[in-house]
Amino acid sequence: MLAVPHAHLRHGEQQKLRSRGARISCYGGSMEDSTASTRQPRGEIETLPSGSLRVRVYAGVDPITGKRIHLTETIPAGPDAQAEAEQIRDRLLAERDAKRRQRAAPTGQSPRHLRRTASGSDTETPQPATGAAPRAPGTRRGRRRGEMTVARIARLAGVSAPTVSKVLNGRSGVASETRRRVESVLREHEYRRPEMVVAAASVEVVFYGMQSNLAIEILHGVQRVVGLHKLAVGFTDVGSQAALGRSWAADLLARRPTGVITAHFDVAPEEHSLLAASGIPLVALDPTGQPSHDVPSVGATNWSGGIVATQHLLDLGHRDIAVISGPLDRLSGRARLEGARAALDSAGVGLDDRLVRLGLFSFADGLEHGEDLLTRPDRPTAVLCGNDLQALGVYEAARRHGLRIPEDLSVIGFDDIPNAQWCGPPLTTVRQPLADMGAAAGAMVLALAAGQRPEQPRVELATTLVVRESTAAPGRR
Numbered sequence: 060m061l062a063v064p065h066a067h068l069r070h071g072e073q074q075k076l077r078s079r080g081a082r083i084s085c086y087g088g089s090m091e092d093s094t095a096s097t098r099q100p101r102g103e104i105e106t107l108p109s110g111s112l113r114v115r116v117y118a119g120v121d122p123i124t125g126k127r128i129h130l131t132e133t134i135p136a137g138p139d140a141q142a143e144a145e146q147i148r149d150r151l152l153a154e155r156d157a158k159r160r161q162r163a164a165p166t167g168q169s170p171r172h173l174r175r176t177a178s179g180s181d182t183e184t185p186q187p188a189t190g191a192a193p194r195a196p197g198t199r200r201g202r203r204r205g206e207m208t209v210a211r212i213a214r215l216a217g218v219s220a221p222t223v224s225k226v227l228n229g230r231s232g233v234a235s236e237t238r239r240r241v242e243s244v245l246r247e248h249e250y251r252r253p254e255m256v257v258a259a260a261s262v263e264v265v266f267y268g269m270q271s272n273l274a275i276e277i278l279h280g281v282q283r284v285v286g287l288h289k290l291a292v293g294f295t296d297v298g299s300q301a302a303l304g305r306s307w308a309a310d311l312l313a314r315r316p317t318g319v320i321t322a323h324f325d326v327a328p329e330e331h332s333l334l335a336a337s338g339i340p341l342v343a344l345d346p347t348g349q350p351s352h353d354v355p356s357v358g359a360t361n362w363s364g365g366i367v368a369t370q371h372l373l374d375l376g377h378r379d380i381a382v383i384s385g386p387l388d389r390l391s392g393r394a395r396l397e398g399a400r401a402a403l404d405s406a407g408v409g410l411d412d413r414l415v416r417l418g419l420f421s422f423a424d425g426l427e428h429g430e431d432l433l434t435r436p437d438r439p440t441a442v443l444c445g446n447d448l449q450a451l452g453v454y455e456a457a458r459r460h461g462l463r464i465p466e467d468l469s470v471i472g473f474d475d476i477p478n479a480q481w482c483g484p485p486l487t488t489v490r491q492p493l494a495d496m497g498a499a500a501g502a503m504v505l506a507l508a509a510g511q512r513p514e515q516p517r518v519e520l521a522t523t524l525v526v527r528e529s530t531a532a533p534g535r536r
Contacts, residue, residue: 365398425452
């Protein structure tokens with residue numbers, strides 16, 4: 060092999076070498092004979108969120124799809140996992156290099172078992188015939204002795220291998236008790252399915268019933284971060300999937316995204332198990348309940364937002380303050396209501412439970428509860444709403460009853476959707492940094508995909524009071 064430092068090879072010398080039939084190429088600051096194998100990274104060993112290790116070796120580019128191909132294997136967590144991963148990395152590198160030499164060998168030679176001699180030439184090393192055809196790049200050998208397989212999972216769970224496959228892929232046709240038993244065995248043994256190629260270059264954001272304004276802001280934030288890493292952003296509406304009787308997690312497994320972000324809903328244990336068994340990292344954005352301890356989450360300071368909004372009304376002189384809350388089974392709904400209660404208690408006013416209404420985060424519930432509150436003989440002078448859609452419903456209720464905003468009634472929302480500044484009058488509200496929350500979730504899921512655990516399992520971004528024209532001092536009755 061010809062290898063001359065680039066700095067020591069003059070142009071004239073390059074011409075002489077080319078005239079002798081040598082092909083010269085430059086890589087990493089040196090000139091090399093192009094028949095030599097190009098230097099490649101030694102492969103990656105990544106730590107997955109479960110503690111398992113994933114070995115990944117670059118194997119080239121698929122000539123049909125143009126996608127990068129990797130040889131990958133996953134090693135369960137254990138005291139000898141690192142040493143085993145290094146051995147597997149060396150084996151995968153050897154397989155990759157052997158295939159490259161095979162493709163580079165002249166026609167007519169048998170390149171299957173070449174070794175490099177001390178002089179630098181390739182000579183054939185006798186090998187026993189196996190009768191096995193060469194495997195394509197990106198495929199994987201069978202699992203090693205003692206490693207957990209679908210067949211072993213099936214035996215432990217007392218079911219068939221096809222049943223385990225159905226559970227792993229989220230398909231129907233499995234009894235609930237059987238599914239729970241299989242998932243329990245999968246979790247107990249930290250099963251990770253073997254990977255054939257690198258995951259798709261995308262991050263999936265999963266919503267339950269997309270509210271266009273909130274969803275768009277979140278998607279913009281996610282794209283802002285993952286786009287820097289040349290990844291695409293996709294989305295799934297769980298509401299529409301559920302209506303069709305399909306598993307959203309099973310659909311995602313078919314696409315093999317780099318990571319998944321769920322927005323405004325809780326992930327069922329079986330869906331979480333499917334993602335975890337496939338090594339796909341998961342981050343929860345504003346979950347409705349308390350997420351699992353191993354699922355990082357991103358949210359906003361809803362409790363502080365409730366305090367600031369209520370304090371604004373108190374500072375204006377309001378004391379008869381009604382609250383239309385979001386659902387109390389959602390963390391955000393509870394936190395905003397408790398923030399309002401804390402501010403009123405601190406002011407010595409207290410929250411009048413007769414002026415509290417629980418509803419959904421919708422225009423319809425804002426209208427319904429607004430109608431009820433505004434027809435009371437002790438009508439409130441201000442209404443604090445759980446979100447902006449509820450506040451717009453209160454606007455309509457006030458219009459129907461001939462009440463002016465803010466002269467007769469002050470109204471505050473939460474979220475700061477675009478419509479908040481366009482309604483009449485423009486709505487005072489608490490801004491949720493939705494785009495920043497999406498960006499934080501995107502950064503967190505990329506870190507998990509790289510094998511890094513977040514320093515904090517829960518991140519909360521600050522909310523901000525935006526004062527517009529829907530609040531004023533209480534008028535005379």
